[in-house]
């Protein structure tokens with residue numbers, strides 16, 4: 001993600017029902033992404049016909065300084081179901097598995113679409129963090145080992 005891509009990525013977050021439940025706005029999403037860019041975050045984007053259609057923000061050894069961590073991941077709501085999520089996840093996995101034997105990420109308990117998506121891609125739930133980010137919402141811990 002370059003500086004030029006940032007408004008489109010912030011718009012994907014702000015338009016998505018998932019982040020709306022966490023109180024994310026266009027301004028707060030842009031601020032978080034900006035801070036990430038300034039701190040050297042790794043944020044990859046998917047482009048379809050010149051438009052930003054999705055993004056993934058991942059951190060090498062970002063979980064327990066051992067596992068790769070997928071921190072933020074989303075596809076524009078009108079572009080779901082076209083394989084963009086799969087492409088972004090494959091990109092992040094290639095980078096993370098090159099360094100770590102496993103990947104960890106969090107999924108909201110109500111986010112069934114993402115849970116199904118991750119399960120299809122080989123992730124299993126290994127735990128849960130109740131009220132971790134929002135009261136009344138558990139963050140489910142998903143885990144995947146590097147395929148042999």
Ligand SMILES: CC(C)(COP(=O)(O)OP(=O)(O)OC[C@H]1O[C@@H](n2cnc3c(N)ncnc32)[C@H](O)[C@@H]1OP(=O)(O)O)[C@@H](O)C(=O)NCCC(=O)NCCS
Nearest residue numbers: 073074075080081082083084085086106107114116117120
């Ligand atoms: C989870 C998310 C990233 C998936 O992105 P996506 O681009 O829709 O993902 P894909 O298109 O690769 O796969 C989605 C489904 O479409 C189907 N699909 C994939 N490619 C397809 C194609 N070419 N044609 C038709 N269907 C297709 C797959 O079967 C898949 O089903 P599954 O979810 O049961 O596995 C997306 O739903 C999203 O942005 N959700 C909101 C944000 C979010 O939840 N982020 C994760 C937080 S942890």
